[in-house]
Amino acid sequence: MEKDVILTAEMVSEGVIHHEQFVGRLQHMYRSLSLSGHNLSDVSVLSNYVHLQTLKLPHNKLKDLSCVSHMPCLVILDASYNEISTYFDFEPPKKLKEADFSYNRLTEMKSLSAYESLSKLSLDYNSISEITGLEQCCRLTHLSLAHNKISRISGLDDLPLTYLCLRENQLCKIEGLENVKSLQVLDLSLNRVTCLTGLQSLQLLCSINLEKNQISEIHECKHIHNLQLLRDLNLLENPLQEQPNYRLAVIFLLQQLTMLDQEVVTAEDKVTSVNKYDPPMNVVAARDHMTNLVYQLMQPQVLFDSTLTSVDSPYPLLVLTGPQGCGKRELVHRLCQEFCDYFCYGLSHTTREPYSGEENGIDYHFINEEDFQNMIRMGAFIQTMEYRGHRFGLSRETIEGAAREGLACCVHMELEGVLSLKKSCFKPQFVLIIPSQEENYISHLKSRGLYTPAQIDAAVSRLELYIRTKEQHPGLFDHFVPCDDWEEAYQSLRQIVMEDLLLEEEEGQRSSKVGTSTGQNSAEKQHPQQPEPASEPLASFSASPLDPSGTQLNNTQDKIASQKTPAEAASIRRREQLLREALLGRSSGVYSQLFKRSTPSLSLHKENPEARFDDDSSSDETQRSSALSVPSSAGALMELLDVSVPGQTQETLKDDPGSSQTSIASHSAAVSPSSERRPTSSLKSILPPIPNGRKSPAAASPGFSSNVSPNPGVTEGGK
Structure with a gap:
């Protein structure tokens, strides 16, 4: 064993360090003595050095520090790693701010009310079982009692503590911190804490270390959920880490974290946690849509009536x-x-x-x-x-x-x-x-x-x-x-x-027609080819069955016809041709046109905007839009023709295909505008047409049903 050493004046002279500092025109002298690892057992000679301001005597064999009583200017005292068993057994230096008695043999704490300037106290690795004597330390901001035998927290009420370390003690629950309002850093690692109750009122907490405790439930984080300044949380080696999705669950409950278990919490982690445990409504909607779409695609694919209108x-x-x-x-x-x-x-x-x-x-x-x-x-x-x-x-x-x-x-x-x-x-x-x-x-x-x-x-x-x-x-x-x-x-x-539905004008028209119903009936008898209102299909919301006179439809046709471009005129003629061919059985199914590819280019002549476009010169886009605008079933085609040219037979159509051209074209023009409405648009929104009108026994003319053979590729209902 090394021999105990008694401190001498020569050793002191070798260890003393003088620091000079000028503050304005004043010169200040700071004296510091550091004697570490000299196996000192007696330092009584320091009683003569009354001007020392920093005294560091770690890693020695000291048991007595009574010499400090003669140092009124002492500010920092380090007596760690010694054999001291008496707690502050010296007259209190009034300017003492920092004291370190770690790694000694202290068993209890006594009152430090006389140490008014004490701001930092370290008592790690002792045998202290209770925190006492700090009530009057009104400037104490840093307190460390790691590796002691403390089983409950007490005696800290109203202290201005910002840092508290109680690492490796015998704590089972967190209590006694409710009134430590200024606490920012708390270390409770290596204890037996099972619940986080008691931390919810510490609104300034920034860092909590709970490594190697007994916290087993993730929902315990709800007690610190409202700590908005909390940035660093350490829950390593707690039972709750074994739960599935532990990290995402904690991040979701504590969105303010930037470090969890000594790992950085990224923005992606936070978004993932929110999408998992409380996703926004649009995220939920997207998930549900993907689920429904995938399962629907796994079923046998068919054409639906609700998809057989047109692209626009x-x-x-x-x-x-x-x-x-x-x-x-x-x-x-x-x-x-x-x-x-x-x-x-x-x-x-x-x-x-x-x-x-x-x-x-x-x-x-x-x-x-x-x-x-x-x-x-x-x-x-x-x-x-x-x-x-x-x-x-x-x-x-x-x-x-x-x-x-x-x-x-x-x-x-x-x-x-x-x-x-x-x-x-x-x-x-x-x-x-x-x-x-x-x-x-x-x-x-x-x-x-x-x-x-x-x-x-x-x-x-x-x-x-x-x-x-x-x-x-x-x-x-x-x-x-x-x-x-x-x-x-x-x-x-x-x-x-x-x-x-464009029904505003029809209400007034219906009331005005009540007194003239007899005249209308007689007129209908004189013109047997005029279709009855009951037989008019609901091919479009803009062509209403409530308007038997067709005034509303004619008004709509006039508005659209006055604004037709050459491309639109070509599109209408293309539709007429498709209607005639489909009714006479001379072309493939209407919906097979959807899959037909064509490459001819469309030539527009600015010099002659009224020039007629040949069908073969129509653009790809015009042909596709024309095919998509055709009604969705052969029954609907016959209904349209029945409204336009009732009483005609197939032979009549063959002889004079242009007789129905005007009626069909005008009806096609009535239903052709796009229904898409943008938020900034000032136009009225029009509900787009649906594939087929409400079915009625009188929807199709008997002449057509007996003489015209529908295209087998187009069945009723659009399938």
């Missing part, structure tokens, strides 16, 4: 959306009843239980979760969503049933369903139905007696979501209808539909 005129779909209980379902029902020649109610599937008064097959298709998942796997849905723990879906068969009848489908859904339907191939018109007076809305929900208080609160809270979505996504909703008064809301919705 997709199947018309009207969607009413709004918060729960706003009356959108009742509005849809009433709309479909009044405009039954145009709309069909789209019945959705749901896994929720029916409310009082709801009926299966009338309000919803109520099915269980297993059946719903089976329908998803069969590719039956075009849109699915989850709302308040229940699944909702709009099946393709619902839309197909309406399309086969020549009707537009009208449905209602929540905002999540709107975003899901936006991903599909359909381009619906979305009408936002929303209350503008919150109090009236709450009263309405309560009066229905269908919702619990929690459900009412959830519905009211979504009002802001709808309003914010409308403001942040201009163009998402085509129309906005307040629903504080149900009758006013319906009249507003009705006006929107009337404008879209």
